[in-house]
Amino acid sequence: LPPGLQCYKWPDGSITQTFDPQSPPCISRWDDSKGNGGATAPGVTGTTINVALPVSSATASWPGLKPIVDFFNAHFQFYGRKINIVPVPSQQADNITTGKWNNPQFQRADAAQIAAAKVFATTDFVDPIPESATLPVFLDAMVKHKIIALNGGDVTPYTSKQAMISGAPYLWSYYPTVDELMRNVATMTCRQMAGGKAIHSPDPKLKNTPRKYVIWLPADTLLGGPLPGLSTMQSILKGCGIDAPVVHQPTGRLYSTEMVGAMSRLKNDGVTTVIFYPYGGNGTPGAPLTTARQIGYRPEWDVIGWENYNTAYMLNDPPAETAGAFGIGAWNKQPLQAALEPWAQAGMSAGGIDTTLPDARAFYQEMMLLASGIQMAGPDLTPETFADALHKTTFPNPGAGGPPFYQASVGFPGDDPFMVSDYTAFWLDNRYPGSSVGKSVGANEGNAFCEAGRGRRWSEGTWPTQDIFYEPGICR
Numbered sequence: 467l468p469p470g471l472q473c474y475k476w477p478d479g480s481i482t483q484t485f486d487p488q489s490p491p492c493i494s495r496w497d498d499s500k501g502n503g504g505a506t507a508p509g510v511t512g513t514t515i516n517v518a519l520p521v522s523s524a525t526a527s528w529p530g531l532k533p534i535v536d537f538f539n540a541h542f543q544f545y546g547r548k549i550n551i552v553p554v555p556s557q558q559a560d561n562i563t564t565g566k567w568n569n570p571q572f573q574r575a576d577a578a579q580i581a582a583a584k585v586f587a588t589t590d591f592v593d594p595i596p597e598s599a600t601l602p603v604f605l606d607a608m609v610k611h612k613i614i615a616l617n618g619g620d621v622t623p624y625t626s627k628q629a630m631i632s633g634a635p636y637l638w639s640y641y642p643t644v645d646e647l648m649r650n651v652a653t654m655t656c657r658q659m660a661g662g663k664a665i666h667s668p669d670p671k672l673k674n675t676p677r678k679y680v681i682w683l684p685a686d687t688l689l690g691g692p693l694p695g696l697s698t699m700q701s702i703l704k705g706c707g708i709d710a711p712v713v714h715q716p717t718g719r720l721y722s723t724e725m726v727g728a729m730s731r732l733k734n735d736g737v738t739t740v741i742f743y744p745y746g747g748n749g750t751p752g753a754p755l756t757t758a759r760q761i762g763y764r765p766e767w768d769v770i771g772w773e774n775y776n777t778a779y780m781l782n783d784p785p786a787e788t789a790g791a792f793g794i795g796a797w798n799k800q801p802l803q804a805a806l807e808p809w810a811q812a813g814m815s816a817g818g819i820d821t822t823l824p825d826a827r828a829f830y831q832e833m834m835l836l837a838s839g840i841q842m843a844g845p846d847l848t849p850e851t852f853a854d855a856l857h858k859t860t861f862p863n864p865g866a867g868g869p870p871f872y873q874a875s876v877g878f879p880g881d882d883p884f885m886v887s888d889y890t891a892f893w894l895d896n897r898y899p900g901s902s903v904g905k906s907v908g909a910n911e912g913n914a915f916c917e918a919g920r921g922r923r924w925s926e927g928t929w930p931t932q933d934i935f936y937e938p939g940i941c942r
Contacts, residue, residue, distance in 0.1 A: 470494035471543060480862035483841065484541050486808040487864045488876045488885075490838040493543040502545045502845035508612065509586030510847050515549050515840060518580045518588035518613075519829075520556030525563065525594040527826075528553050533819040534830050537812040538837045545845040549836070554579050558591050558598055565746065567598040568624060568690030577607035586847075587614035589832050590621070595909075596828035597746075597773065599624035599644075601690045609633040614849055616640075616836055618884060619828030622647050622772040622796065626694045630883040635853030638839075639884040640831040641796045644772060645695025646926075650889055651741065651770050652699040654794055654929045656706035659768070664738035666893075666935060668789040669764035677739045677766075679703070679710040680732060682754065684745040685717045693743075710741060715754065722752035726761060729754065733763040741768045742793075749782030749900060755791075759784040771795025771892070775824075775903075778914035782900035792893035792935045796886050799872040799921035799942075804908035824909040835885050857881065872921025888925045891918035893935050895942075916941035 473492035474485045483489040504512040521528050528551065539548040556579070557572035566572070573591075580588050588608065591598040599621045608615040617623045618639030623630070626645040630637040664672045681699070686692050696712065703710045713732070716724035732740065747753045758764065767790055771777045774797040780788055804810055804821050809830030813819025819826065840847060842855035856878040866875040867888070874886040892915040903914060918934040920942060 471541060476862070476864035478864050480864040482862050482864065483543075485811065486834065487866065487871055487873055488808075488834060488861070490842055490859055490861055493841055496543060496545055496845065498546060502547065502847075506846055507586060507848040509584055510547070513547055515544070515547050515587075515847070516552050516583070516585040517549055517836065518552050518554045518583050518585040519593065520559050520576050520580070520589070520591055521553045521593045522559040522562070523555055524560070526553065526559075527593050527823050527829075530820050530823055531826060531829050533813040533816040534809060534826065534833055537816040538833050540816065542837045543841045544837075545847075547840075547847070549833070549840075552583050552585055554583055554588075556591065556593070559593050562591065562595055562598050568601055568688070570601055570603045570690060573601050573604040574607070577604050577611075580613065581607065581611040585613060587616055587836055589829065590615070590617045590619065590623075592619055592825040592828040592832070595824045596620035597776065599690070601625075602629065605629070605633060605637055609636045612636060612849060614638065614836075614852065616832040618642070619830070619832035620773060620775070620797075620825070621828070623884075624690055624694065627883065629694075631881050634881065634883065635849045637883055638835055638856075640835050641886050642884045643695075644693065645698060646884075646887075647770060647772060647794075647796065647889075648693070648695035648699040649702065650926055650929070651768070651794055652702035653926050654891070654924075655741065655768060656702060656708065657929045657931045658933050658935075659739070660706040660708055664766050665933075666766045666790050666792060667738060667764055668786055672738050672765065675736070675738050678735070678737050679708055679739045679741060680737050681710045681712045681741045682715065683712060683743045684715050686714070688717065688745065715745070722757070725752045725754065725757045729757045729763060730761055732765070733761060737765060739766040739768055741770065742791075743770045743772065744776050744780055746776060746779070748779050749784075753783065755780065755783035755787040759787050764790060767791040767793075769793025771797070774800070774911050775909050778894075778911035779900070779903050781894055781896070781898055781903055781914055785896045788894045789896055792891075794889045794891050794924075796874065796889050798874055799890060799917055800910055800912035800915075802912045802942075804906075804910035807908070807910070810908065821908050826908060867921075867923040869920075872917070872923070874923055888923040890921060890923060891934055892916060893918075912942070
């Protein structure tokens with residue numbers, strides 16, 4: 467037997483592969499007398515597992531992320547193989563910093579490049595900043611070419627759970643899909659807000675007004691297509707007596723004028739509660755919350771937290787508006803210092819990492835998913851053994867949803883294609899200046915959010931009926 471790896475024992479007796487409580491059960495040794503089977507799948511040899519990383523031509527984070535890969539290669543059981551990152555030039559990555567986040571044309575071209583690289587797996591568009599979601603055109607191409615697609619390291623995948631299941635064994639995500647997020651926002655809203663008054667509005671008059679809702683979304687052309695899960699969200703809301711029509715954010719040339727008109731209609735129609743999909747531009751003239759403040763409209767903002775950074779960036783909007791911004795997201799509670807996060811600890815233990823890298827957390831979380839599947843699959847690594855192993859593995863989850871980490875529970879029960887399936891509830895903390903969000907180390911937004919229950923986790927079947935937001939004396 468080869469030398470054993472050092473695993474991690476928790477106070478409750480759980481043993482995980484590493485100090486990250488979301489890591490899989492420990493496999494310290496394996497019998498290498500029969501070898502690992504060599505080239506068991508495309509992109510796999512007896513010594514390497516090739517994984518594509520779509521990178522920007524001008525601002526790529528690679529090889530700055532390499533210590534994270536080194537950490538997994540050193541601490542996980544890969545049966546004589548190592549993960550080898552294959553950087554692939556990406557049109558989508560090149561355009562992320564210009565705000566062109568979800569572009570089907572770019573992603574179609576990137577899919578062709580990745581297929582030509584002959585890899586076992588690929589990450590999504592984490593480089594140089596994780597703000598683009600993989601679209602169906604990209605995911606369908608990965609299924610066609612039989613490449614494992616790792617998604618949702620920081621951005622909620624812009625697809626449905628059923629679509630990912632239909633792409634088995636190739637489609638996987640760390641965070642749950644956007645339709646699942648929408649379902650949970652609707653369920654939380656029904657259980658805690660239906661039939662009540664708009665008590666979280668910063669406007670004293672609206673606080674005593676029965677709630678009236680709309681769903682505010684960016685234009686489909688910005689999102690990359692119709693929002694998965696929208697009809698389900700409306701159906702769930704209607705089931706508890708909430709009629710929530712959809713308003714798409716204006717995108718025309720007279721952006722500010724059109725926005726004033728759209729926001730004024732909400733105010734004049736007596737809308738108290740805006741179920742809101744934040745999509746950048748916060749604090750700028752003509753942005754939604756800026757415009758609302760301009761016309762003296764201060765509703766509740768019930769936030770669909772599809773990505774932690776874009777949600778935290780709302781603090782650049784007027785405090786008079788963000789004082790009423792709350793919602794849910796799938797991200798793990800973040801410590802106040804990025805250096806305390808698992809990705810930073812992993813990188814530092816493997817020789818050091820730049821803790822200002824904004825995509826390191828996303829990359830690490832996708833590598834955790836990949837490494838877990840490789841380890842649990844055993845020496846005979848194929849997409850099929852990868853999938854079968856993840857679905858059969860019971861992750862220890864020591865202390866999940868509680869102190870000190872309040873991390874999400876992880877696992878792939880049944881045919882679930884995503885690692886995390888529970889959510890945190892938050893409200894924005896106006897004591898944290900919005901100007902500092904864009905400068906936060908490692909895109910760490912720990913100061914931006916007050917956490918319900920200090921970071922407790924809920925899912926569709928467990929959302930409480932009592933209001934959990936703005937608990938007196940509770941923040942983080």
